[in-house]
Amino acid sequence: MIELLYSAAAASGLGSPGGIWQSIITDFSNITEPAAFAAFLQVLMIDLVLAGDNAAGLPAEQRRKVILIGVLAALVLRIAFALVVTQLLQIIGLILVGGLLLLWVAWRMWRELRHTGESAGSAEIEGDEH
DSSP: OHHHHHHHHHHTSTTSHHHHHHHHHHHHTTTTSHHHHHHHHHHHHHHHHHHHHHTTTSOHHHHHHHHHHHHHHHHHHHHHHHHHHHHHHTSTTHHHHHHHHHHHHHHHHHHHHHTTTSOHHHHHHHOSOO
16 A cells, blocks of 8 residues: 555655656756745755854854754654655545545644633533533
8 A cells, every 4th residue: 555655656756756856956057046045045044053053152163064964864864754744645535635634633722722711620520511
């Protein structure tokens, strides 16, 4: 069953590594446009600020190394996660299952918030049907 789903996903074109890299190249082909370049710089600055914040207590020499390692690790992880998500989104029905799971979590949270004002004893007596 998994092989069938994977082969169906690979047949769509985006599932292959070549298709994924082609999509990445296409996405970065508009980097010369001001809006795309500004968005890229914003993400890069956020990475640098967060990496610098984490390395604030280190000496200057170690801080530079830690920031560089942090930015590179974040870049590699983002690419890896994007590749994994691209593969997962090719599985038929996964978005539907995720949506149903999200609805279930929201319903449970709503029930919990609704019972916040009640005492534990009254919720047990009335049952957990609300």
